[in-house]
Amino acid sequence: MINVKNVSKSFTLHNQGSAVIPVMDGASLQVSPGECVALTGASGAGKSTLMRVIYGNYLAASGQVVVGDLDVARAEPREIIALRRDTLGYVSQFLRVVPRVPTLDVVAEPLLAVGHDRQAAMDKAADILERLNIPERLWSLSPTTFSGGEQQRVNIARGFVHHYPAMLLDEPTASLDARNRETVLSLIEEAKQRGAAIVGIFHDAEARERVSDREVDVSQFTPGLAA
């Protein structure tokens, strides 16, 4: 489902003497449907970078990044948009939304985007917010005013409300209490059961061991760090 082949990535800082910073080289990764792969490696090794390359957020310098049947490294913007809408979900560490939009709408949006009718989308959004223990009185407010933990849960709700066949999870259990952490882990397990291919970053070792099927150390892709 997710097939990364020999990807390299470097940043060229044109405004700082055109310094070229290689950050990834020879990265390869395959994730099958129903499988969860955890990325490991020290901070700065390139876990998030690899994830962003898969999401199309960073431009791969070379190599292939195939998700479904689309090579993200070479796709047109509209193809990537369609991929993100239908196939590839991403739960980042930060919630980025239009201010003022009510939480319920924020969470329902991925469903509306794939053509669910409004009522059905709202119902599903309500279900998942309830599961994640966001009090109903907050649903009509914009999440921009919420606490960090609440924002994180809204972000997770938004990421899991539509059943993406492929998912990228960046620290999904960070800053959550035990009860919500448990909910998120079961959401991940459910996603795996329905066949989602998942790439995750989990600092929480216990969580990582519970949901991931194998680990890939990205340090091996880091230029200058590779063993």
Next chain:
Amino acid sequence: MNEYNFAYLDEQTKRMIRRAILKGLAIPGYQVPFASREMPMPYGWGTGGVQVSAATLTPDDTFKVIDQGADDTTNAVSIRKFFEKTAGVETTEETYRATVIQTRHRIPEAKLRDDQILVYQVPIPEPLRFLEPRETETRKMHSLEEYGLIHVKLYEDISQHGAIATSYAYPVKVSDRYVMDPSPIPKFDNPKLEMDAIQLFGAGREQRIYAVPPHTKVVSLDFEDYPFEASKANHACDLCGAEDSYLDEVIMDDAGNRMFVCSDTDYCRSRRAAGHVGRLAEENAA
């Protein structure tokens, strides 16, 4: 005759105006620019109509001038005298006798014939002007037949007043093509714009001439659910009893007594001469 050239204007100018008139007749409702001359009267007193009349009159014509239907207002009298002096044409107050009738803000009640010419004085010839101040843009709208804007005005009328409150200078579409301002005639007169006589419109200050040839289709614009109505005061003339003519309301005294009289003075006079009597006719005579 006298020291004036016939009908005041020189022959070259009259030829120029006649060319504009002919072009106007050839393209009904289209505003033809012309080189308006200074006339010995102020703008707003009918300089456009006077120039058209001057270019139209022949020594054999009989000339009549009405101002809001009346032959005896200052404006009507002075224009009539102007042509008596400069053209030496016969003048009349009787509609049926006139061959050229210059008018300000009315169409005579009597049906006009195909040997008559009606000349309108026009203050603002551009019907789109109030919403679109740019002449370049209104000309383009006319040429491309983009007339949505004129309905915006009618929409505004209904939304503000509950009905189309435009009661004069009511816009019309001529011969299924040009939207035209019929000059500030009451909308009661709009149905009469389809007539046997030639209608010429002259705007002196704005330097435009336009025309409606005889038997031309003239449609007053409206909405399907707010159709055009040619309205008038719901009265009969208090002098001649006419129920089909456009009426002026006259305040009689400080007590609020009013009377309604025909705005077309010739029409009223000829009806009374024929024996028709209105509600206040005897008192007036007394």
Next chain:
Amino acid sequence: MTPLLQVKGIDKHYGARIGCMDVSFDLYPGEVMGIVGESGSGKSTLLNCMAGHLIPDAGQVIFDTRAEGPVDTVTMSEPERRMLSRTDWAFVHQHARDGLRMSVSAGGNIGERLMAVGDRHYGDIRDKAIDWLGRVEIDVTRVDDRPMAFSGGMQQRLQIARNLVTGPRLVFMDEPTGGLDVSVQARLLDLLRGLVREMGLSAIIVTHDLAVVRLLADRLMVMKDGHVVETGLTDQVLDDPQHAYTQLLVSSVLQV
């Protein structure tokens, strides 16, 4: 899929000065594209060339018309182009007063495009105007008020309603949130996002505000000195800019 708009090799000079040079791209149905760059980068020139307000010196602006399929709007007749601009196209000006008739009521402003395409039923026109006031979140009791009496944000929303009432397929926007308070901007952006999705609109948004394009645009075109220096997926261009100028642009934004 046929692109809704194909821009090919657009050049525009102002005398010896470059307005924009050799701009080409395809816009597909439902896509929202942002054009960013500093003042004088040629983005407004480009927008006006595409919208038919300026005649480019060279190039084609091919629009997929409903009736005849793809047609070059640069060479089409003026009546056709003007018809397009009040049916399938919409143009949202930065200053609402450039796009509104200030002496006409809100209802009349919205109704104008309907009347321009031949709608002649007052009741229907008014119903649609009221419906649209609601959709752009203006109190429907203001339908007979003139925009003069509206706040800047309301005027801008009215301008959007006036433009979208005929169900256009392509909307050109020139700094649609410029000059508005930040809180009003957010509300407008949210509204635009919703309308774009509901109506399946394609849009081209010119702005110098990177936050606006991040929220509204699927993809981005970065212009400098009349040339396109970078294009791509919006978040990719903003988070991983490749060109020196884009890097400078992105790094110049204050973080809040």
